[in-house]
Amino acid sequence: MTTTSSSPTLPSASGTAAAAPGGLTGPAEGPARRRLLPFSPWHLLLAPLSLVFAIPLIWLVISSVMSDAEINRFPPALWPSRIDLSGYRYVIGNAMFPRWFLNSLIVSVTAVASNLLLGSLGGYAFARMRFAGSRLLLGLMLATMAIPFQLTMIPTFLVMKQLGLIDSLGALIVPSLVTPFAVFLLRQFFLSLPRELEEAAWLDGCSRLGVLFRVVLPLSRPALSTVAVLTFLTTWNDLTWPLIAINHDTQYTLQLGLTTFQGLHHTKWSAVMAGNVITVLPVLLAFLFAQKTFIQSITSSGLKG
Structure with missing residues (x-):
């Protein structure tokens, strides 16, 4: 006497699955449920x-x-x-507004370029090179991120004064040449890259700097984009330090120049709003341009130590 055994039906070639024993539903129910909404329920x-x-x-x-x-x-x-559009006409017709926009652009672009270069060098050194006191230096560098700017602005002002940079764009650029956050974020991303790629480049005769610029940095575009966007956002929107270091209106940045539209007894709010719209546009466009790589860097860097 022959008996037949009941077993779960395997998925067919078309990709659909029959019902499993015990009333369990197959994987075909997921797409059917997702078809109820053309987008994620979130x-x-x-x-x-x-x-x-x-x-x-x-x-x-x-x-x-x-x-x-x-x-x-x-x-x-x-x-x-x-x-x-009287507010826009007032802002654009202001003789100093193009100069303020150019000053902000110079400071922000220079800070972005220097943070990408110096942050990459520092981050790669902390990620791949082992030297005496490296972890101590890294800890001290990260500790500076916890110090509020209000405690360092007076020493920074004195240093800039000794260098003769007060009331010039140099006073805004030099303190932003490299930031601990840029070094730390790039270090974390470099740690996530496989060493085998660098070792292969060494075997081909590539130097340490050659490995960094030819192998590591082309693979680190998400992290570099994140550093660029955040640095641009910080320097472009900075008001406190330019207010301290700049006195002459020809050296004003855009944020500092917009404060001149507000008076003690009268404020032209339409001009203030129009100026802020023009100020926000570069930051918004920079983030939208690097949004994909920005999110990828944040999710992939992690906290690998």
Whole structure:
């Protein structure tokens, strides 16, 4: 007498699976359930949350095309009665505004380039080279990140004064040439790269710097993009240090120059809003351009030590 044994049905060639014993559903149920929504269910939570964070930016753009009377009206107007570009004309027509924009661009681009170069050299040294006191130096460097700027701005001012850089763009550039965060982030990313690639380059006769610039850095574009975006964001939006180190309006950065639109008794709010929109655009475009690599770097660097 022959008996037949019941066993789970294997998936067919078409990729569908039959029901398993005990009422368990196969993997075909997942795509069927996902077809109910054309997007991830998490978007139902993230979309309203992102709108909440975007409200200040939206309000800034709307206010920049309002007149001063509408901005100062109470209760405030939620939408302009007509598009008023007087704020933009006032800002762009200001003779010093292009100079302020150029000053901010010079400071930010120089800080980004120096942090990419010096941060890569320092990060690679801490990641791959073992020397006496390397871990102690790394710990001391990271400890400086916990010191608030309010405690270091006076010593920094005195150093810049001794160097004769006060009231010049050099006073804004030199303190930002390299940051501990850039060195640390690049070190963490370098640790995640396999050593075998570098060893292969050494066997081919490549020097230490050659390995860094020809092998390591081309593989580190996500980390480099992250350092570039964060450094640009920090230097472009900095107001406190330029307010201390710069006295003459020809050396003002964009953030410092926008404060001149606000007076003690009268403030041209349409110009302030328009100037802030112009100021935010480069930062927003830089982040959107490097968004993919930025997220990839944050998720891949980790805390490998």
